[in-house]
Amino acid sequence: MSTDYIDNQSHMSDEDSGTYDEWIPSFCSRFGHEYFCVVPTDFIEDDFNMTSLAQDVPHYRKALDLILDLEEVSEDEDDIAERESQATNKYDQDGDQNMEGQIKEKDGKGKTQMVNHSIIEHAAEQLYGLIHARFILTKQGLQEMAEKFDHKQFGTCPRYYCNGMQLLPCGLSDTIGKHTVRLYCPSCQDLYLPQSSRFLCLEGAYWGTSFPGVFLKHFKALEDYVERKGKESYQLKVFGFKIADEAVSGQRMKWLRQYPSTEEEWDEFAKCEFELPKV
Amino acid sequence: MAEQNSMETRALSERDIDMTNELGSDSSEDVDMWIEIFLGRKGHEYFCEVDPEYITDRFNLINLQKSVAKFSQVVQYIVDNLDEDTLENMPRQRLEQLEKDARKFYGLIHARYIITVKGLQKMYSKYKDADFGRCLRVYCNFQPLLPVGLHDAPGYECVKLYCPSCEDLYNPKSSRHASIDGAYFGTTFPGMFLQAYPELTPKHPVKRYVPKIFGFELHKQAQLARWQEVQRLKLVKNLEEKNVNLSKNGGYKALE
Numbered sequence: 146m147s148t149d150y151i152d153n154q155s156h157m158s159d160e161d162s163g164t165y166d167e168w169i170p171s172f173c174s175r176f177g178h179e180y181f182c183v184v185p186t187d188f189i190e191d192d193f194n195m196t197s198l199a200q201d202v203p204h205y206r207k208a209l210d211l212i213l214d215l216e217e218v219s220e221d222e223d224d225i226a227e228r229e230s231q232a233t234n235k236y237d238q239d240g241d242q243n244m245e246g247q248i249k250e251k252d253g254k255g256k257t258q259m260v261n262h263s264i265i266e267h268a269a270e271q272l273y274g275l276i277h278a279r280f281i282l283t284k285q286g287l288q289e290m291a292e293k294f295d296h297k298q299f300g301t302c303p304r305y306y307c308n309g310m311q312l313l314p315c316g317l318s319d320t321i322g323k324h325t326v327r328l329y330c331p332s333c334q335d336l337y338l339p340q341s342s343r344f345l346c347l348e349g350a351y352w353g354t355s356f357p358g359v360f361l362k363h364f365k366a367l368e369d370y371v372e373r374k375g376k377e378s379y380q381l382k383v384f385g386f387k388i389a390d391e392a393v394s395g396q397r398m399k400w401l402r403q404y405p406s407t408e409e410e411w412d413e414f415a416k417c418e419f420e421l422p423k424v
Numbered sequence: 425m426a427e428q429n430s431m432e433t434r435a436l437s438e439r440d441i442d443m444t445n446e447l448g449s450d451s452s453e454d455v456d457m458w459i460e461i462f463l464g465r466k467g468h469e470y471f472c473e474v475d476p477e478y479i480t481d482r483f484n485l486i487n488l489q490k491s492v493a494k495f496s497q498v499v500q501y502i503v504d505n506l507d508e509d510t511l512e513n514m515p516r517q518r519l520e521q522l523e524k525d526a527r528k529f530y531g532l533i534h535a536r537y538i539i540t541v542k543g544l545q546k547m548y549s550k551y552k553d554a555d556f557g558r559c560l561r562v563y564c565n566f567q568p569l570l571p572v573g574l575h576d577a578p579g580y581e582c583v584k585l586y587c588p589s590c591e592d593l594y595n596p597k598s599s600r601h602a603s604i605d606g607a608y609f610g611t612t613f614p615g616m617f618l619q620a621y622p623e624l625t626p627k628h629p630v631k632r633y634v635p636k637i638f639g640f641e642l643h644k645q646a647q648l649a650r651w652q653e654v655q656r657l658k659l660v661k662n663l664e665e666k667n668v669n670l671s672k673n674g675g676y677k678a679l680e
């Protein structure tokens with residue numbers, strides 16, 4: 146795998162790469178892909194970072210070539226046939242020119258080629274997503290995600306008392322196809338769905354289960370900031386009076402937003418360090 | 425992605441058409457019912473229709489007289505009882521003020537109306553249609569929300585949304601909704617609503633999220649989650665001593 150790859154690259158260096166759109170920037174600038182950051186090609190070119198991805202994504206090599214804009218050089222018979230047929234823009238409505246998409250069906254042969262190409266494109270998206278999940282855990286990746294975080298690109302917490310705290314994307318699984326992306330609020334430490342429907346279909350594994358945790362550990366100041374924030378919470382009232390606990394609508398979720406404050410509570414908190422103590 | 429985009433715009437335009445239809449269908453009878461126009465305005469989706477009889481009943485207006493200038497005229501304007509001549513001869517500036525006052529007054533009377541039996545019923549059907557949106561908290565499972573004010577006097581704070589599942593307060597998604605005065609819904613509405621319809625109180629989710637790194641929970645966050653669970657268990661114990669049935673509505677969902 147790796148020797149092939151280096152070979153391809155040496156071919157590439159002489160070519161004029163400015164004549165067509167690069168796959169990664171165009172993927173990241175697509176509508177609804179605002180949560181993605183641009184993974185530098187040198188990260189992808191480092192085989193160490195790609196460990197075991199070949200088993201997770203079908204058509205790994207072709208997908209990788211597509212991501213790295215190397216498809217022209219790695220062409221085999223299929224690719225030559227593919228080039229002969231006419232490529233049209235799959236994303237007309239978006240006006241997105243960057244996708245070399247659907248190939249017009251002029252004959253039966255064209256149909257299989259169209260499938261081929263979209264399969265590779267799909268595989269490339271999956272591969273990029275999984276690479277992305279790894280990249281954002283690196284120092285450089287964290288830095289880029291922090292910039293997006295600062296600019297509220299992942300949105301803000303819908304919870305009123307969180308006061309517009311920025312959110313962090315989060316996966317519930319590291320395997321593709323299990324869960325869409327969720328958003329973690331460092332302030333209320335809770336998980337939300339994206340507000341805008343355009344993010345509701347994004348694959349959660351492209352950010353992964355470890356990202357918010359690693360982010361919090363890397364940027365210690367964030368935790369400190371959150372700890373200093375007000376810990377207000379809401380209580381339902383009728384004409385200024387609290388609803389009786391025994392009522393069906395009585396308060397049941399106070400604990401969810403509760404923090405130790407008294408000395409007694411801090412003692413109790415200490416007992417929770419490794420296990421749930423008996424009540 | 426392109427498909428999703430076009431779906432969104434389609435949904436939007438359908439709503440627009442719906443709204444114009446709604447206004448158009450009644451236009452044969454009455455061209456400009458003030459309340460209908462008010463309710464049809466973009467961003468006014470949270471409001472329900474207050475009966476004109478309720479608005480004109482002086483008993484319901486106690487302590488609202490001073491909220492706007494020329495109070496009686498505003499009431500007449502809202503229920504379309506102001507005669508044409510008066511309206512036509514009104515200077516533009518006065519008309520604009522009248523419209524502004526009418527919106528405010530409708531909001532304040534709305535807050536009172538929605539905690540009456542009839543008002544609660546109207547809000548019930550809006551809640552059933554999730555007109556106030558749904559909770560975005562993952563473990564709340566798309567729970568429909570209820571509008572609430574943090575103050576009963578206008579001019580302090582915009583409307584918020586209460587989630588009967590996590591019992592927390594959220595900001596409306598759309599800025600059009602987020603700029604409506606909370607006093608137009610009042611502080612009492614969700615509590616009153618859930619007491620009137622106890623069957624609507626859901627079972628509360630117990631499940632929590634703790635950030636993990638390669639499968640290992642973050643220490644501090646996990647400790648806090650455990651402490652919070654202790655608080656919950658203490659409440660459960662307390663409620664069970666009072667013979668509260670926690671396996672029904674208002675109890676807790678079992679952990680999956």
Ligand SMILES: [Zn+2]
Nearest residue numbers: 302307330333
């Ligand atoms: Zn929050």
Ligand SMILES: [Zn+2]
Nearest residue numbers: 559564587590
């Ligand atoms: Zn909720």
